[in-house]
């Protein structure tokens with residue numbers, strides 16, 4: 001089996017590579033079908049997904065059976081002012097990969113986001129709910145979903161949220177750094193979602209990739225919280241008093257991008273299909289904080 005991981009240097013890409021190498025995720029062992037798999041890890045230095053010619057040439061050469069696209073422009077505020085780059089990477093780049101996956105006969109796994117939803121729901125969003133992004137990032141990822149589904153018939157869209165992994169930058173590491181440097185941090189308390197460990201997500205991606213059950217999936221940590229509650233738990237697990245985290249409103253925080261107030265996802269399609277083994281966000285976070293080196 002040949003697997004191509006794009007955006008391989010990012011948080012999720014690194015987690016997938018580590019799990020494929022060791023055969024184990026924190027949740028448990030991955031399928032023995034992956035033993036001996038040839039994994040090609042590619043990032044922008046290898047080929048730029050926005051360039052169809054080099055994407056096609058790389059994929060024709062690698063001949064993957066499965067393409068897992070972890071490449072994205074993930075800076076939500078940055079996307080507001082760099083709309084063309086957001087479109088190129090999160091939508092046109094996905095189209096290029098989907099077209100080449102189709103040509104190669106490969107399965108295509110596209111990672112998407114809770115930010116495709118508006119956030120006005122009063123219960124977790126499931127896979128058939130209508131999307132209505134509020135930010136450029138969300139809109140570009142939504143178009144990426146559409147392109148992936150239109151151009152490759154062997155597509156999985158896997159939406160996740162509030163992701164953190166051992167490599168790369170994320171909210172958990174930022175909170176710990178700010179607490180180390182300043183002793184306190186102010187965090188918004190009026191946006192709710194599901195913190196998700198990249199290790200748990202990667203395990204489920206690899207489970208789905210062995211099936212032909214193409215379609216849309218939600219894959220997030222179980223349980224919900226606000227960013228403030230998430231930060232308070234990070235502080236507690238890292239040995240700081242909970243008073244080190246100060247709540248504020250989104251209006252007070254005043255970020256460039258408009259974010260959904262409620263973007264919790266229900267892992268319904270996973271439960272109905274390969275099974276939902278995603279851990280409670282507090283359990284996964286506890287293991288992460290006991291192991292992370294930052």
Ligand SMILES: NC(=O)c1ccc[n+]([C@@H]2O[C@H](COP(=O)([O-])OP(=O)(O)OC[C@H]3O[C@@H](n4cnc5c(N)ncnc54)[C@H](OP(=O)(O)O)[C@@H]3O)[C@@H](O)[C@H]2O)c1
Pocket residue numbers: 006007008009010011012013043044047048049050069070071072073074089093111112113114141160161162163164168169
């Ligand atoms: N992070 C989150 O909280 C979150 C939440 C929901 C969904 N997601 C989705 O989950 C997926 C993985 O996210 P992540 O946090 O692992 O991302 P990440 O750490 O930002 O990694 C993305 C990788 O893609 C690379 N890349 C960017 N533009 C590229 C291009 N044109 N061609 C090839 N590679 C390119 C980046 O390189 P550079 O670093 O050099 O730009 C980086 O190595 C993404 O689809 C993201 O939208 C993330």
